[in-house]
Amino acid sequence: MLTSQRKQLILEALKRDGQVIARTLSVEFDVSEDTIRRDLRELAAEGQLQRVHGGALPASPAAVDFAGRERIESASKAEIGRAAAGMITRGQIAFIDGGTTAVQLARHLPRDLRATIVTHSPSVAVELAEHAELEVIMIGGRLFRHSMVNVGAAAIESLSHIRADFYFMGVTGVHPQAGLSTGDMEEAYVKRALVERAAETVVLASAEKLNAASAYKIADVSAASTIVVERNTPEMLTKPFEALGITILRA
CATH class of the missing domain: 1.10.10.10 (Winged helix-like DNA-binding domain superfamily/Winged helix DNA-binding domain)
Incomplete structure (x- = not known):
């Protein structure tokens, strides 16, 4: 052969x-x-x-840079973002990750929502600039251009002083055994810090990220209480996570 x-x-x-x-x-x-x-x-x-x-x-196919991802599957990302945005209620504090789906989440937050959004994504912060009722806290650090997020020790130190109700996480891989993963080591460290400072972690995952893995593990898949997926995601992709007690929210 x-x-x-x-x-x-x-x-x-x-x-x-x-x-x-x-x-x-x-x-x-x-x-x-x-x-x-x-x-x-x-x-x-x-x-x-x-x-x-x-x-x-x-392997996760989500290796395209931020600008490239903005042009891909925008409709499904918008649906996931809309469903996740509906989980945030008045008075809550929420971490919103970087990435194009996170930008869609920010875009679908109600204009009259009074809550606090903490993000290390300049793109998410800019998206929320016109939301007058929202308190927006921007976490600084070194800009990782591939995902348009701030990373590094300064970002992790800033996060250590905040406790949030939710962390809306973007990933490149969600796997029952390999866990939640991403393609950059420093980004993984920041995501891990966000998990530790949130009462509940919600993973935003389009179908191609399910049962896939990337090089740097963020946490075990059990760190996620909910995974938000596209409405038409095949059940064979979501069943392994439901068996672990994780809620699957179909957008």
């Missing part, structure tokens, strides 16, 4: 089963585990999968 054929079969197994195990593949293809590990390394370098101990998981 040609290497290209074997790689294609690995990707098909990954899509079908949601994960692959190197030892199982070596038996199935009658090759060494070293050969399978090399295949997995090469596929990971191409962004086709995310390697984990003993095998691989589907």
